[in-house]
Amino acid sequence: MEKYKETFDSLYKEIGKIVVGQKEVVEQIIITVLCDSNALLEGYPGLAKTLAIKTMAQLMDLKFSRIQNTPDLMPSDITGTYIIEETSGKRNFKFQPGPVFANIVLADEINRATPKTQSALLEAMQEKQVTVGNTTFKLDMPFFVLATQNPIEQEGTYPLPEAQADRFLLKIKIGYPSYDEEIEIVNKYAFELKDQKVRVLLNKEHLLHMQTLVRQVPIANDLKHRIVDIVTETRKRPNLIEYGASPRASIGLVLASKARAVVKGRNYVSKEDIDAMAYPILRHRIILNFEAERKGMSTDDAIKEILNKVK
Amino acid sequence: MKKFNKVLKEINFTFSNIILFNSFLNALLIFLVIYIVLSLFDFYQAYALVPAALYFIISLYKGIMEKHLITVEKKYPLLNERLRTARDNIRLENPVVDELKEDIIRDIKKVEVASFFNQKKQSYKILLSIVLCFLIIFSAQFDLSFNFKDAANTAVDFIYGLGGNETGSGKQGLERIAGSGESESVFGDAYIAQMGDEMLDMMIKQAGYEINLDDVKEPERREFDELFPDEVFVATADVYEEKIKEEQQELVKTYFLKLAKE
Numbered sequence: 001m002e003k004y005k006e007t008f009d010s011l012y013k014e015i016g017k018i019v020v021g022q023k024e025v026v027e028q029i030i031i032t033v034l035c036d037s038n039a040l041l042e043g044y045p046g047l048a049k050t051l052a053i054k055t056m057a058q059l060m061d062l063k064f065s066r067i068q069n070t071p072d073l074m075p076s077d078i079t080g081t082y083i084i085e086e087t088s089g090k091r092n093f094k095f096q097p098g099p100v101f102a103n104i105v106l107a108d109e110i111n112r113a114t115p116k117t118q119s120a121l122l123e124a125m126q127e128k129q130v131t132v133g134n135t136t137f138k139l140d141m142p143f144f145v146l147a148t149q150n151p152i153e154q155e156g157t158y159p160l161p162e163a164q165a166d167r168f169l170l171k172i173k174i175g176y177p178s179y180d181e182e183i184e185i186v187n188k189y190a191f192e193l194k195d196q197k198v199r200v201l202l203n204k205e206h207l208l209h210m211q212t213l214v215r216q217v218p219i220a221n222d223l224k225h226r227i228v229d230i231v232t233e234t235r236k237r238p239n240l241i242e243y244g245a246s247p248r249a250s251i252g253l254v255l256a257s258k259a260r261a262v263v264k265g266r267n268y269v270s271k272e273d274i275d276a277m278a279y280p281i282l283r284h285r286i287i288l289n290f291e292a293e294r295k296g297m298s299t300d301d302a303i304k305e306i307l308n309k310v311k
Numbered sequence: 312m313k314k315f316n317k318v319l320k321e322i323n324f325t326f327s328n329i330i331l332f333n334s335f336l337n338a339l340l341i342f343l344v345i346y347i348v349l350s351l352f353d354f355y356q357a358y359a360l361v362p363a364a365l366y367f368i369i370s371l372y373k374g375i376m377e378k379h380l381i382t383v384e385k386k387y388p389l390l391n392e393r394l395r396t397a398r399d400n401i402r403l404e405n406p407v408v409d410e411l412k413e414d415i416i417r418d419i420k421k422v423e424v425a426s427f428f429n430q431k432k433q434s435y436k437i438l439l440s441i442v443l444c445f446l447i448i449f450s451a452q453f454d455l456s457f458n459f460k461d462a463a464n465t466a467v468d469f470i471y472g473l474g475g476n477e478t479g480s481g482k483q484g485l486e487r488i489a490g491s492g493e494s495e496s497v498f499g500d501a502y503i504a505q506m507g508d509e510m511l512d513m514m515i516k517q518a519g520y521e522i523n524l525d526d527v528k529e530p531e532r533r534e535f536d537e538l539f540p541d542e543v544f545v546a547t548a549d550v551y552e553e554k555i556k557e558e559q560q561e562l563v564k565t566y567f568l569k570l571a572k573e
Binding site: 001213216217218219220221222223267268269270271 | 398
């Protein structure tokens with residue numbers, strides 16, 4: 001496990017050349033990748049969401065594509081479509097793959113796309129395949145969708161339905177950098193024009209091997225119980241939470257905790273992993289009631305309260 | 312996997328021994344303390360076994376039920392969560408679990424059994440139990456005890472004395488303390504009653520009332536003469552026989568009746 005930790009440390013170091021700070025965000029993106037799942041990134045504009053994901057794709061030597069979601073974006077714009085191709089005097093339909101045929105897909109501002117387009121992306125996320133017409137195309141592995149969401153400017157958007165949001169393993173919140181980090185950002189990008197190059201540290205095979213490894217990480221029985229206790233507790237608090245998390249959250253929390261253990265160079269899951277991963281796993285899966293919102297509580301506050309209650 | 316199993320067994324065995332020793336030592340202390348108290352107040356000392364035995368059983372049960380791996384993990388943060396994880400996944404075999412088990416087998420060598428055994432505390436307990444043993448021997452030697460009956464009698468006397476009604480001497484005094492009883496013989500001879508409240512230094516030899524089974528002998532078998540005399544008759548002395556004629560007997564009877572009337 002030590003050699004994996006070294007790899008991830010190098011990865012942080014390398015990404016640090018491009019993205020200042022945001023170590024936790026980078027870590028959570030790696031965890032999503034290791035869990036063979038998808039993540040929803042939420043943060044204000046200009047916080048290096050796209051830059052971080054793009055850099056990650058470079059570091060892992062993965063094919064990267066970006067979809068800028070707009071209300072007029074069609075499902076075929078994502079999945080691809082059949083085009084007429086003329087070869088030796090004959091016209092044939094040829095499939096032109098869309099941006100979804102990549103390893104890392106950045107769906108920028110996913111809440112701006114129509115529900116129809118969002119659901120097209122869903123099939124790709126869940127089934128790792130795309131159906132166009134009568135034909136189903138398998139996507140290249142590994143495949144991750146990292147969708148971003150803007151918490152402001154909600155007018156004219158199509159907020160992700162709960163069922164759709166549940167399919168994202170993590171909801172990663174990107175906060176503002178610290179004062180010193182911001183000074184460093186200014187120094188890095190306000191004076192120089194040249195692009196920083198990053199080393200490739202991982203490849204597809206490595207990633208697929210690590211994904212298998214993550215599932216092999218053992219977890220103690222009492223920690224499994226703790227995970228289920230945390231998730232079920234979200235359904236037992238009508239005074240705070242209107243809708244709790246589904247069993248998919250329990251699976252996600254076990255998996256994410258295992259991935260975090262690997263990232264930290266441990267061959268077992270710790271309570272610390274569970275507590276750290278509970279926030280990104282649960283924050284998009286629970287809906288606070290009016291009373292909690294009136295008190296000015298956030299979902300993170302509710303999760304903190306649950307974690308304190310569950311021993 | 313076999314090696315790791317052995318590690319788990321060793322941990323359990325060590326903890327069982329420690330728990331057994333601790334429970335026994337604590338139960339012994341409880342027994343000795345209660346024994347002293349009971350003997351000082353003249354109660355039946357064997358009752359001290361009951362709380363001691365109860366404590367021993369409960370303590371042993373609680374100790375066995377305790378999660379020993381957590382105790383080891385708490386003492387050695389290096390093994391924190393790892394021992395439990397490996398124990399729960401003992402049947403699982405994959406490179407990650409195998410690596411975890413190997414790591415534990417390597418790190419468990421740093422665990423010292425003495426760290427789970429508070430030597431200072433146990434030494435004090437042993438010392439205390441020795442002191443208590445000596446106290447019991449001394450109290451038995453000098454027959455130290457607080458007799459509740461005497462104390463109660465003294466208290467009753469004192470209370471009656473305060474009320475201006477002294478216990479008094481003789482039969483009345485004794486009646487006040489011991490009751491009158493139904494029979495006069497309860498008080499025995501009068502000269503005893505005359506002693507009143509005077510204290511007697513008496514020694515009752517219990518041995519006198521005891522029956523030594525060794526002294527009990529088999530009843531002697533005696534042979535009786537089965538031959539009886541041929542004739543058995545009642546011989547009466549001639550002096551007691553009245554030789555009065557039959558016709559004069561009525562006359563004598565009348566004479567005696569007249570005498571009686573006079």
